[in-house]
Amino acid sequence: MKRRDFIQKTAVGATFASLGGLSLASCAPEKQSHITILHTNDVHSHIDPFPADHPDFPNQGGVARRATLIENIRQENPNTILLDAGDIFQGTPYFNYYGGELEYKLMSMLRYDAVTLGNHDFDNGIEGILAQLPNANFDFVSANYAFVNTPLEDYIKPYKIFVRGEIRIGVFGLGIELEGLVEKKNYGETVYIDPIEIAQDITKELKEKENCDLVICLSHLGYHYKGDKVSDLKLAAQTQDIDLIIGGHTHTFLDKPAVVKNKINEDVLVNQVGCYGINVGRVDFYFDKASKVKSQGKSILV
Amino acid sequence: MKIKHFVIIITLLVAYNCSKEPQKLRQIEAKQININDSLKEVTEIEEFIKPKREYIKADLEKILCYNPTYLSKKGNNLNSALGNLMADIVYEQANPIFNERTGKNIDFVLLNYGGIRATIPEGNITTRTAFEVMPFENTILVAELSYDQLKDLESYLIENEKAHPVSQQFHLEFRKDKSVKSFTINKKTPQKNKTYYVATSNFLLGGGDHMDFFKEALSVTPVDYLLRKAMIDYFAKQDTLQTSTDKRLYID
Numbered sequence: 001m002k003r004r005d006f007i008q009k010t011a012v013g014a015t016f017a018s019l020g021g022l023s024l025a026s027c028a029p030e031k032q033s034h035i036t037i038l039h040t041n042d043v044h045s046h047i048d049p050f051p052a053d054h055p056d057f058p059n060q061g062g063v064a065r066r067a068t069l070i071e072n073i074r075q076e077n078p079n080t081i082l083l084d085a086g087d088i089f090q091g092t093p094y095f096n097y098y099g100g101e102l103e104y105k106l107m108s109m110l111r112y113d114a115v116t117l118g119n120h121d122f123d124n125g126i127e128g129i130l131a132q133l134p135n136a137n138f139d140f141v142s143a144n145y146a147f148v149n150t151p152l153e154d155y156i157k158p159y160k161i162f163v164r165g166e167i168r169i170g171v172f173g174l175g176i177e178l179e180g181l182v183e184k185k186n187y188g189e190t191v192y193i194d195p196i197e198i199a200q201d202i203t204k205e206l207k208e209k210e211n212c213d214l215v216i217c218l219s220h221l222g223y224h225y226k227g228d229k230v231s232d233l234k235l236a237a238q239t240q241d242i243d244l245i246i247g248g249h250t251h252t253f254l255d256k257p258a259v260v261k262n263k264i265n266e267d268v269l270v271n272q273v274g275c276y277g278i279n280v281g282r283v284d285f286y287f288d289k290a291s292k293v294k295s296q297g298k299s300i301l302v
Numbered sequence: 303m304k305i306k307h308f309v310i311i312i313t314l315l316v317a318y319n320c321s322k323e324p325q326k327l328r329q330i331e332a333k334q335i336n337i338n339d340s341l342k343e344v345t346e347i348e349e350f351i352k353p354k355r356e357y358i359k360a361d362l363e364k365i366l367c368y369n370p371t372y373l374s375k376k377g378n379n380l381n382s383a384l385g386n387l388m389a390d391i392v393y394e395q396a397n398p399i400f401n402e403r404t405g406k407n408i409d410f411v412l413l414n415y416g417g418i419r420a421t422i423p424e425g426n427i428t429t430r431t432a433f434e435v436m437p438f439e440n441t442i443l444v445a446e447l448s449y450d451q452l453k454d455l456e457s458y459l460i461e462n463e464k465a466h467p468v469s470q471q472f473h474l475e476f477r478k479d480k481s482v483k484s485f486t487i488n489k490k491t492p493q494k495n496k497t498y499y500v501a502t503s504n505f506l507l508g509g510g511d512h513m514d515f516f517k518e519a520l521s522v523t524p525v526d527y528l529l530r531k532a533m534i535d536y537f538a539k540q541d542t543l544q545t546s547t548d549k550r551l552y553i554d
Contacts, residue, residue: 033325045437047351049339055372055423060336064343064351069335071344091419093358093433102354109347123438166325183508213324243327257332273334283332287325301331 033167033287035214036080038070041248042118042275043084044091045103050276061277063106069280070110077284079164082111083171085248086118086220089128091276099124100132108137114160116141116173116218118248125186126150141173141218144198146191158202161210167287169214170206174199174235176220176249195221195230196238203241214285217245223252223272236260236268244283247272256302257281267300362430366537369431373422373545375415377465379553383545384422385467388435388533389413393469395532396442396501396525404523408444409487411469411501412455414511417529418467427543432533440503440529445519449494454515456485459551468551469501475552483554503529 049062074080084107089100100121107115115138121129130151143158159172174195178187199217206212217235224231232247240263247270257271273279373384389411397408420434447455459466460480468474475483485491487498497520506513507522537543 031325048355049337053423053425055421060338062337062343064347065337065339065341067344067347068341069337091437093362093430093437094354096433096437096439097358098354102351106347106350109350180509180512183505183510185508214327243330254334256334269330269332271332271334277337279334279336281332281334283330285327286329286331288328289325298327299329301329302333 031289033165034077034079035164035167035169035285035287036073036077037083037216037244037246037281037283037285038073038080039083039085039218039246039271039273039281039283040066040277040279041085041220041246041272042087042251043103043277044087044120044275045089045095045100046092046276047094047102047106048092057276057278063110063277066277066280067110073282074111079167081113081162081164081169081171083216083218083246084112084115085218085246085272086116086173086175087120087248087275088115088118090120090123095123099128101135104132104135108135112138113162114139114141114171114173114218116220117145117156117175118220119176119178119181122178122182122186126152126188126190128186130155141171142175143172143202144193144195145175145178146193147189148191149189152190158198159206161206161212167213167285168211169216170210170212171216171218172199172202172206174217174219174221176222195219196235199235199239199242203239207241213287214244215242217242219245220248222249223247223254223270224250232270232272233258233260236262236270238263240264240266242268243285244268245270246281251275253279257283259300259302267298269300269302362428362433364429365426366429366431366534367427367540367543369422369424369427369543369545371545372424375418375421375465375467377547380463380465380551381547381549382465382467383547384418384435385413385415385465386470386547386550387543387545388418389467389469391533391536392442392501392529393471395536396444396527399525399527400444400499400501400523403525406499408501409498410472411467412472412506412513413467413503413529414506414513415464415466416511417503417505427537429534432530432537436530436533438505438529440505442501442525442527442529442532443504443507444499444501444523444525445507445516446521446523447498447500447515448520449492449496449498451515451518451520452487452492452498455500455513456482458513458515463553466551470548470550473550475549475554477554499523501525 050057139160140156147153162169252272253274262268273281375384392411473486507516
């Protein structure tokens, strides 16, 4: 069966080849890749669903339900990546009683792929993160926190490359300035680096050295601020080569993801899904090899 | 035989061409999926959580008092009943300890808007409520501020324009153009030769929310009292919670 299919498709390809020269369109139909990105942010230790009589989020959230959703989507598309944009810790007694052990263990059970650090992830100090790392079966990415001379130095990388099918996906992390937000004793020698500057360097590296087809920024900078403070919208506008910014920190519930023009007038998708595990964001990326695509550009449906 | 060969050769050529040309991003679709009771729970996950939930629950479900109205930190004109309640709780619970240690009284309390992490629904208040509103392990400290530092605190609240909780001894009303209508502590205009004892959290004293006037505090006295514990102790003394808004911090 399979072999026959193969030959049939090849025969079609050969026909095209003989008609129009070795056109690249000949391999378009079967060479489509589909990558699904799922994301959460600011879950803040919300493991259980909110009760039915909760004034803000009745009957919503809950890790065991999120697990079902994620499993369904993975069955639909095995090329799925699950990400979190930080502030995993702090917000329910689960954190006060178990110090983040449950949060990391559950995220490992849900097979999270990568997360970045939010300010509240420092609430038990650098030592508090370190103590829970053995429970985390996923990667930590942060490009603008320098952990040199801290115990986290060897555990947190600027970015992580995921390969799904033929597609290389680079995921890098950005965190908010800790001074004024986190007690000094909790972040210790962690050095904050300007996120926009480092994002330019990292995206260049991901595109040119790592040959990434897709670049995703996991950000805990916050969606938008009135003043000059750096935010996801500013990051999107002042950089290039980022396809998707997954945000956090401001607990922003968006009606739909934002589409922002970057430095070279290309579209960047910026999303954030509120907080407390009320929502999961889903972004589907479709790739193909049709030569006409380049002139078409990409379309974004939100 | 010959045909087979032909097919294989073409295949290789086509494949070669395909692999050289990277796939291009053509389409992006984005959406948000709500997690609600239409999704079944994964049994394995639920069973992992259950014993921990029950352990904590037993510890937290103790009813402390009754709250007759929904309380949110999102107030009107920078004033909310929940913010007022939080600051007044800190005053009532911490001042006796501070007084016993120093012979002095707290002048007022200043907390931060961001430190209130949940709303309080109408109904029974339990230990859990205190955990939800104040999940952080923040402790109460008393900072002694000079007159100049107090004026910096005043400017901060005007510039910052956030509903930071203050206790009832503090009164600052200002207009949208940032001009001050009235500013008093214990109904008196601040005095240049006096120092002020301000109870706050270790988070704010440690540089949180850029309340920089705390940085050079003349003295700092720990009260060794968790903010959350102060709430729990206060709730336990009440039968029905009394809360209200006023104009202690108010923008007109």
